[in-house]
Amino acid sequence: MNNIKVAIHKFKKRYGVKLADVWERPFEKVQIADGLTLKLSTDLLASDFLVNVPVLKTHAQVKVSLGIKNLKGFLNVGSRKKCHSADHKKDLEYMISHLANFLPPSATIIDGVYTLERGPSFDGKPRRSDLVIASSNLIAADMVGASVLGHDPVDIPYLVKAAADHEISMDIDEIDIVGEKIEDVKAFHKYTFSYNKENTLPLSMEKMGIKGLAFHKFDSSLCTYCSALIGKLLTIIAMSYKGKPFDDVEFLTGKRMRPCMDAKKSILVGQCMCALNKNHEGSGEIVKIKGCPPDPGQAASALKGIGIDIDPSFFTNFEMEGAFFMKRFENKPEFDESYYTIT
Ligand code: SF4
Structure with a gap:
């Protein structure tokens, strides 16, 4: 963690980058659905362009954590906890699917130099994969990212819902992909530790x-x-x-x-x-x-x-x-x- 802080401050010194710690900045309430609100960073809501740089990784609860899931970092602590609702209908997938609705124009650059199996935390298994996925379309970037990790985007409920809300087709063949072909770089990444049949023990x-x-x-x-x-x-x-x-x-x-x-x-x-x-x-x-x-x-x-x-x-x-x-x-x-x- 200290290495990350040192690196960020080096960038600040070298390029004059203005740093903002989301925890020290204001949040404001936004309505994500009828009767359901979250507190999002005012900086995100006020920005005119976002460069979103998630890591290409799997996630034990929602299979993949890419551009959309990365936006959860703009929520205050209370809202992050609220996303993990006990309500089976308004669950984590439902909550994060709405985050794409508050995005300003953006570029999503998914960093897959190192990818992570059984993410999202450091007890997962990192791999050197030497990939970068970039798009001005957040949902297309996530669909490609999921496919590269070996997960069909249609099996990821929050991605399906976000795509439907934005009237984007889930047909990966409709995405114009330049550079490497998905089939050539695809490598299956498990998203969770295996449990026994009863789900009572890893x-x-x-x-x-x-x-x-x-x-x-x-x-x-x-x-x-x-x-x-x-x-x-x-x-x-x-x-x-x-x-x-x-x-x-x-x-x-x-x-x-x-x-x-x-x-x-x-x-x-x-x-x-x-x-x-x-x-x-x-x-x-x-x-x-x-x-x-x-x-x-x-x-x-x-x-x-x-x-x-x-x-x-x-x-x-x-x-x-x-x-x-x-x-x-x-x-x-x-x-x-x-x-x-x-x-
Ligand atoms: S599950 Fe409950 S106790 Fe645990 S971190 Fe979330 S809000 Fe806190």
């Missing part, structure tokens, strides 16, 4: 032989602020597992899940889970990890309660986490550090 953890534990597969109502913790919880559980079965424990996340009646212990992650299930009447024990984002100390004590001792600072120490994930890039010439340095 397949890799089931294969480790973990028993007595259900870590139900996240749904689209889970926001970034909880998902960061969930990735860490899964990593810690997998790393600490020594073969002893858990005693019918389950983890619940997002805004929709309900405790199973036969679980002996249900661990509720985040304030939404705690609020939704506050009147649960089952006989199993309920353990709460309160807060938004969820409290690291409570996460550590929930783990302790199932036999895993971890220092709460693991959840907040980004350097430790960075070092853990950076190991994967050692001795891989395509990820040489010099490619990430601006001189």
Whole structure:
């Protein structure tokens, strides 16, 4: 993260670029549908041209995260959480499909020098792909991006809805593509970790032989602020597992899940889970990890309660986490550090 800040400031110094931190700038309420509002950056709404530069990557909840999804970065925190609604009809796909409606004239430049499988976060699998997709049409850029990642645009509901709203055909053959042909550069990128048949445990953890534990597969109502913790919880559980079965424990996340009646212990992650299930009447024990984002100390004590001792600072120490994930890039010439340095 510090490297990104250093790089941005180098650009500022070299080219006199004016920097604006969206968090320090105003937001204003916009109506995206009947009775439904979001708070969008005033700078976006007032700008006369936007250069939108997403990374070519997959997304565990909506399959691909490209030009349209990148616009979510213009929302304030409350609206970002609101996008991950528990409502099955007005869900994440529905919410982000509207973001294209507030776009000024724009250029979308999808950076596929490095692409990401099982995105959107750093626990995904990056690849060097050496591609750039550019268009003055946001939806066409996303259709091509999705196709290059091996996902048919018609299988991406928010893209289908945005295209319908803008009366754009979903027929990829109608897009005039210059440069490389999609077929020549297409490479399938998985968008999520595989889970077992019941969606109760990542397949890799089931294969480790973990028993007595259900870590139900996240749904689209889970926001970034909880998902960061969930990735860490899964990593810690997998790393600490020594073969002893858990005693019918389950983890619940997002805004929709309900405790199973036969679980002996249900661990509720985040304030939404705690609020939704506050009147649960089952006989199993309920353990709460309160807060938004969820409290690291409570996460550590929930783990302790199932036999895993971890220092709460693991959840907040980004350097430790960075070092853990950076190991994967050692001795891989395509990820040489010099490619990430601006001189
Ligand atoms: S508790 Fe989790 S799911 Fe609820 S709003 Fe916060 S981050 Fe989102």
